[in-house]
Amino acid sequence: MNIITTEIPEVLIIEPKVFQDDRGFFFEAFNFKKFTEQTGIFANFVQDNHSASKQNVLRGLHYQIQQPQGKLIRAIVGTIFDVAVDIRKSSPTFGQWVGCELSDLNRRQLWIPPGFAHGFVVRSETAEVLYKTTDYYAPKYERCIIWNDSDLAIDWHLTSLPILSPKDAVGQSFKTSEIFL
Structure with a gap:
């Protein structure tokens, strides 16, 4: 696999080695040994999540x-624009964000470590997203930063207003959100 660093060094784009011929393709979506050796990250994934969304659905910015x-996020159907926001107060990249297109065609994955808010918007007609997490979903600790926060100024590449859940529509501003120290 190929590891691509982003403007926030802890957030990584991972490109798998794809074997393709006239029959189709094959690739390892995750290999613990290779992931650890090539990234230096020892992640214990405990939960897999799968979401399906239609075009212009924006999910996020979520964190616990x-x-x-x-x-570790990937799109298995369609295309999304995936965003990670550093909300670690002690980090030199605090308040910065990075975005990456993930699709069933580029087969890229995005590693977002703990301490980041996460969200994505669907750019294709539909998209299905799989992601592994290093801790269990804990609704009482979940927080949401509003997707269009002016301090973050995330360029979602939108051509119209996104479709939001009621929870995401009332996310907190970045300035008033609970953050990591």
């Missing part, structure tokens, strides 16, 4: 203030 989750 306790039981923070590292996430």
Whole structure:
């Protein structure tokens, strides 16, 4: 696999080695040994999540203030624009974000460590997203930063207003959100 660093060094784009011929393709979506050796990250994934969404659905920006989750994200159908926001107060990249297109065609994955808010918007007609997490979902610790926070100024590459869940529509501003120290 190929590891690509982003403007936030802890957030990584992972490109698998794909074997393709006239029959189709094959690749290892996850190999613990290779992941650990090539990234230096020892992640113990405990939960797999699968979401399906239609075009312009925006999910996020989510995080858990306790039981923070590292996430390994990939789109298995369609295309999403995936975003990670550093909400670690002690980090030199605090308040910065990175985004990456993930699709069933580029087969890229995005590693987002604990201490980041995460969200994505669906750019294709539909998309299905799989992601592994390093801790269990804990609704009482879940927090949400509003997707269009002016301080973060995330460029979602939108052509119209996104479709939001009621929870995501009332996310907190970055300035008033609970963050990691």
